[in-house]
Amino acid sequence: MTSITLSGVNKSFGANFPVIRDVDLVIDDGEFCVFLGPSGCGKSTLLRMVAGLETAYTGEIRIGERAVDKVEPADRQVAMVFQNYALYPHMSVYDNMAFGLRQAKTPKDEIERRVKEAARILQIEPLLDRMPKALSGGQRQRVAIGRAIVRQPKVFLFDEPLSNLDAALRVHMRSEIATLHRNFPAASMIYVTHDQTEAMALADKIVLLHAGKDMLKHGSIAQVGRPLDLYHQPRNLFVAGFLGSPTMNFLEATFVGQEETGARVALKSGEDLTVPVDGSTLASGASVTLGVRPEHLAPVAAAATQTLTRQVRAVEHFGEYSFVYLDGGAAPLIAKVPGDGGLKAGDSASFAAPASCCHLFDGDGIALPRRDSL
Amino acid sequence: MASSTTARIVRPVAVPVLGLIWLAVTTMPFLFMVMTTFKTQQESYSSSVWALPEALDFVNYRAVLAGPFLTYLKNSVMVVGISVTLIVLISAMAAFAFARMRFRLNDALFGLIVAGMIVPIHITLVPIYLMTRDMGLYDSPFALVGPYVATSLPISIFILTEFMRQIPKELEEAARLDGCGPFAIFFKVFFPLSGPGLSTVAIYNAIMLWNEFIFAYVLTSSTSTRTLPLAIWDYQGQYSSNIPAILAVVTLTSLPLIVAYAFGQEKIVKGMMAGSLKG
Ligand SMILES: Nc1ncnc2c1ncn2[C@@H]1O[C@H](COP(=O)(O)OP(=O)(O)OP(=O)(O)O)[C@@H](O)[C@H]1O
Ligand SMILES: [Mg+2]
Numbered sequence: 001m002t003s004i005t006l007s008g009v010n011k012s013f014g015a016n017f018p019v020i021r022d023v024d025l026v027i028d029d030g031e032f033c034v035f036l037g038p039s040g041c042g043k044s045t046l047l048r049m050v051a052g053l054e055t056a057y058t059g060e061i062r063i064g065e066r067a068v069d070k071v072e073p074a075d076r077q078v079a080m081v082f083q084n085y086a087l088y089p090h091m092s093v094y095d096n097m098a099f100g101l102r103q104a105k106t107p108k109d110e111i112e113r114r115v116k117e118a119a120r121i122l123q124i125e126p127l128l129d130r131m132p133k134a135l136s137g138g139q140r141q142r143v144a145i146g147r148a149i150v151r152q153p154k155v156f157l158f159d160e161p162l163s164n165l166d167a168a169l170r171v172h173m174r175s176e177i178a179t180l181h182r183n184f185p186a187a188s189m190i191y192v193t194h195d196q197t198e199a200m201a202l203a204d205k206i207v208l209l210h211a212g213k214d215m216l217k218h219g220s221i222a223q224v225g226r227p228l229d230l231y232h233q234p235r236n237l238f239v240a241g242f243l244g245s246p247t248m249n250f251l252e253a254t255f256v257g258q259e260e261t262g263a264r265v266a267l268k269s270g271e272d273l274t275v276p277v278d279g280s281t282l283a284s285g286a287s288v289t290l291g292v293r294p295e296h297l298a299p300v301a302a303a304a305t306q307t308l309t310r311q312v313r314a315v316e317h318f319g320e321y322s323f324v325y326l327d328g329g330a331a332p333l334i335a336k337v338p339g340d341g342g343l344k345a346g347d348s349a350s351f352a353a354p355a356s357c358c359h360l361f362d363g364d365g366i367a368l369p370r371r372d373s374l
Numbered sequence: 375m376a377s378s379t380t381a382r383i384v385r386p387v388a389v390p391v392l393g394l395i396w397l398a399v400t401t402m403p404f405l406f407m408v409m410t411t412f413k414t415q416q417e418s419y420s421s422s423v424w425a426l427p428e429a430l431d432f433v434n435y436r437a438v439l440a441g442p443f444l445t446y447l448k449n450s451v452m453v454v455g456i457s458v459t460l461i462v463l464i465s466a467m468a469a470f471a472f473a474r475m476r477f478r479l480n481d482a483l484f485g486l487i488v489a490g491m492i493v494p495i496h497i498t499l500v501p502i503y504l505m506t507r508d509m510g511l512y513d514s515p516f517a518l519v520g521p522y523v524a525t526s527l528p529i530s531i532f533i534l535t536e537f538m539r540q541i542p543k544e545l546e547e548a549a550r551l552d553g554c555g556p557f558a559i560f561f562k563v564f565f566p567l568s569g570p571g572l573s574t575v576a577i578y579n580a581i582m583l584w585n586e587f588i589f590a591y592v593l594t595s596s597t598s599t600r601t602l603p604l605a606i607w608d609y610q611g612q613y614s615s616n617i618p619a620i621l622a623v624v625t626l627t628s629l630p631l632i633v634a635y636a637f638g639q640e641k642i643v644k645g646m647m648a649g650s651l652k653g
Contacts, residue, residue: 053547074553086544090566099562100552147548 001064002029002154002188004050009059011045019045020057022219025207027188032181034199035192037209038242042220043192044159046209050190051080051157063155074103079148080157083164085140087132087147093119094128097147111150118146121183122176138169145180156184158191162198170198178202196243200227210238237365240291246323248291248359249333255279255286262371263360265290269329273306275358277368288368289361294323296357297335299343303350308333312347315340324349411435411622418617434622438609442597443626446605449515453601454583457522461530461579462572464523469534469568470560474546484535490528495588498525503592515601517593522583530575537571538564577638584631602627 004027011020019042027033035043048054050061052073061068068076087096094115101111119125122142132140141161148156158177162170178201181189193199199206208230209215210222222242223235234240240248253265256272263279265288266272273290282288303309310326310333322341326333326349335351343349360368410418411434412427421428471477472484502521503512511517541564549559565572587603594600597608606623613619 051547051551053550073547073551078551080548080551082544082548084542084544086542086548088545088548088563088567090569099549103553103558 002186003027003031003062003064004033004155004188004190005060005062006046006050007060007062009046009049009057009061011042011049011054011057018216020049020220021215023059023221025221025224027190027205030185030188032189032191032202032204034203034206035190035209036196036199036203036206036242037194037222038211039194041209041211041215043194043209046220047080047157047159047190047192050076050155051078052076074100077151077154078157079151079153079155080159081141081144081148081161083160085132085144085164087140087143089132091131092128093124093130093132093135093143093146096132096143097150100147100151114150114152115146118149121149121180122146137165138173141165141173145177149180149184154187156180156187156189158189160192160194163193163195174198174201196245200231200243203227206230208239208242214238233367233370234291234359235367237289237291237361240359240361240367244293244295246294246334246336248293249297249331251290251292251329251331251333253288253290255282255284255288257284258282262355263288263368265360267308267330269308271308273353273358274355275360275368276355276371277360278371279360279368282362282368287363289365291359291361292353292357294334294336297333297337297351297353299335299337299341300350300352304352306355307350307352309348309350312343312345312349314345315343326351407621407625410618411625413618415616415618434616434618435626437619438622438626441609441612443605443623445598446600446602447626449599450584450601453515453518453522454580456516457519457526457583458576458580460519460523461526462576465527465530465534465575466565466568466572467560468527468531469538470564472531472535473538473541474564475556484531487528488532491532495525499588499592502589506593512593513595513599515594515599518586518589518601521589521593522586526579526582530579533575533578534568534571537568541567573638577634580634581631 004025006023006025009020009023010018012018023046035046037043045054049057050063052068052071063076063078088099091099097115097118098111101114106114115128116125119128122145124139124142124146127135127139127143132143135143141164144161161177162173165173177191181202191198191202204226205224206227207224208222209220210218211220214222218236223230223239225233230239231243234243234248237250241250251267251269253267253273256264256266258264258279259274262274262276263282264272264274267290275290279288297308300307308326308329311328312324313327313332314325316323316325317340320339322337322339322343324335324337324341324343326335333351337343362368406423409424409427412429412431413421414431414433417428468487472480498521506512506517506520545563545567546559549563554562585603586601587607590601590604591607594604600608606620606627609620609623
């Protein structure tokens, strides 16, 4: 009953400025859905449309069975946590949390029960009498979440709730939000972020949005799926490049032919590689892009089939792993190797690019279908 | 070198010295006024202007208070109180609409109202006098409320609109999600959050209206309907040569403002700064 369905949703600011295009999306009961994408791709706009704060769009939005397009924000049974918390500065923590319930004429003892309960869950009981300006960033964040909890919403909406916190607190609050989701399994959550780590850590489902030309051509949604689906099976170059850090290496190549084990491609730098995808739609000699993630390039002793040999330009050590910057060939590469990697600038090194970890994109940047039986 | 000399010597010395001179310039007349109220009429002629009074004698105050002074005071408190309340309420509501609501004529109407600030009061005197007379309000203290509110609204709306534009839009949205309509958003969020702006507007207008003379002079005529600035005028006729008595009237008239300013000063300054700093 807490699912959210968007069908054929389009939104523009002014006549010639489309922001959201052709969004069809189902968020299931109790699902934790993350809207991810670069700045300006319309994540907040889409979230605010679900909240009812943005109107004047085409298409339909349903919460549960009910179409909410004409329903006031307060009657949608959603609660929202804003990036800057938006606590009422002139009300105590208690009143901030109680405000919405008072507006809804909830009985006094019920208000008190719910506020106390939320305060207990979020461990802010000692702060109930404070004013917001006397709270730290993390405490304000909890109050903002508390204000959402007391309303017992069907849907929690978060717009970059952690981006004003420092790095350590962000990781901590991230796990608290995951706990919150476990404590309220029936409620769905939509969480907006541009931080892929947050998205990977929290999401049941990631909705990756893109902007600009891609949005006009393919609609706002670049790909929807479980975090690891997006990581392992990106549908296009944008998704492949957006997820993962450092970003996936892209190498220009030409399609040689389809073989039993997959598509055979020749890199500009001369190597031949096989990628387990179905390239039968491609003409021989078509230009394609090969993608391989830095963490999948494994150092090997000697050049062999399915390896790339390059000159080491620089190495960055992080203790647990190292980034190896490689030159030579047609385009620079980055490899992420465990430990210190035993390499230094000036070395010549070979890296295996395991077939199962390679991705192939056609001339339009669309991933070729994988043959996962291989 | 030159700049460090400025920083080390000139500034720490010059600023306090100039401050003290300014303090003297502004408090001298005030001291003279208060001192003289304790002198008798005789004394004020014979003694030097800056001589201390011979005794701390409240005779002038007693004489003034024995007259209709309290009636003037009551009228002033009533007229200013009602006017300022209306000004604050109306300008806050208008400012909320201008700052927060999207409607077609928003900018045009705001411009029109702000343009009202440049209309000189004096050209409105005759029409307002005629209107007041036709409405049967002539020579009633309530005749003053309309002109007072009308002439104060432009600047008040201007100040409060700027103030409310600074309030984050997320607060409004949070309130909408909490179930507030426009009125609840205004009264429960924007009005209380505009506190410093509202007190600026209230105190500024209270001072202006407390001292307002020309409308009061034109629209009222009897002692029982007139406000304090006219008390000074009327007493001047009555006590024509009793300078200490006239100054006692002036002192009593400014006393409420001085007290109000002493308590509200911090808020006024804060309110006037808020617009410029928070942006
Ligand atoms: N009220 C508005 N009027 C005009 N344009 C707007 C408005 N709100 C947003 N936009 C535009 O719509 C686009 C999407 O905005 P949105 O805030 O949804 O992006 P976002 O993905 O949340 O970005 P960010 O990560 O920076 O928060 C942007 O190009 C923005 O400039
Ligand atoms: Mg945003």
